[in-house]
Amino acid sequence: MTQRLDLTKISPDGYKAMLGVHSYVQNSGLSLGLLELVKIRASQINGCAFCIAMHVPLARKHGVSDDQLHLLAAWREAPIYSPKERAALAWSEALTHLTGGDVPDAVYAEIRQHFSEKEVADLSFAIAEINAWNRLMICTRTPPQFGSPAA
Template sequence: MDFRHAAPDAFKAMRDLEAGVRRSALEHSLLELVKVRVSQINGCGYCLDMHIKEARAAGETEQRLYLLSAWREAPFYSPRERAALSWAEAVTQVSTNDLPDELYAEVREHFDEKATVELTLAIIAINGWNRLVKACRTEVGSYMPATVA
């Protein structure tokens, strides 16, 4: 299905949310790590392809991308990134897990109120994209980052 043309107003709303995430003060590298991790959890091949390519084009290392699914064991992520990844996993899996106060406190150690909301909206957005492209059977593998295309 071509969701862009089938429901242009709804697609515009998704694009507007994504544009707001991109305008946030959050680091591009952090956002790409979160998008990749959430897409791993959701098994979204299209979004994994897109955001791994975007991260690499922006200078992210292969080692950090390869080990992202095991980030807790790998020493390559900053405390801020670890807090964001923990929050991303918890928000993504909120239907089966709680958002514990300890995790919220950890996130707030690294992100002020505005950044916490922006991070949460980024997580909400990528979860929405994952579900949309999976449900519409979007073809995997053709995405080219703007810096390459």
């Protein structure tokens, strides 16, 4: 796969704006391991190899186990996720798919059992951020990079 565009060079201000959202999300107070789980799950759904390759090492760095990473695509069937992680993963899937243009009330009710309104808002920004990155990396055909996590 050959990269079509390098957004950092072609649109540095746009890239910088995306990094601003990233910085907000990373400093929101949500668990960095949890954020990595929802980012990887959204990236799996969207088929973004670049983001999956980036966020798996970051997830490990922030305490996500290899078992959790290996079973993430089948998290509903795997008993190794906490109720809070399950609620966040369901929220991530609902916001990534937006089936029928809505997020089901049951998914919202579940997330609210485990997260404050502010945390739900911040988690929603995290999911919106990764979905935007997925779309940017896919449309530019940015190939995955392997090695040490960047942040």
